[in-house]
Structures are given as structure tokens and as C-alpha cells.
Amino acid sequence: MLLHEALAEVLRRNGNRPMWVEDIADEVNRLGLCRRNDGEPVPRKQVVARMKHPRYRPLFEHVSPGHYRLA
16 A cells, blocks of 8 residues: 555544544554655655655645544
């Protein structure tokens, strides 16, 4: 599963309630939805970078500092 798909899945499973970036990253890693190419867990900074990337920004709503949900 691609990272943006994993992020969306975590938010859907949470009822699309806003979540902290740290909690989203933790849940992606706990569920094993996505791994980095080197096999390491997905870090928080990668989650933020993906959610702010112009290609994926329309998928996610920045609710408040550190909080996101599906758009």
C-alpha cells in the first residue's frame, strides 16, 4: 500500500475524526500498512511531507497545527 493510501485508511478507520500526525504515523506502523523502502517504520516527518505535498494535499484537510483528517 502506498503511503497516502495508508494515511487515508488510518483516518477512515478513525471515523475521519482529526488525528495528530504522530498518532497517524504510529497507527500506520502498528497496522503494518506501509513501510519505507529500507524496511524501517514510517517516520512522522514523512507523514507530514506526504500530507503537504501538492499532489496529495487535496486528499487531506489540515484542521489545526499537527491535526489532519480526510478532505
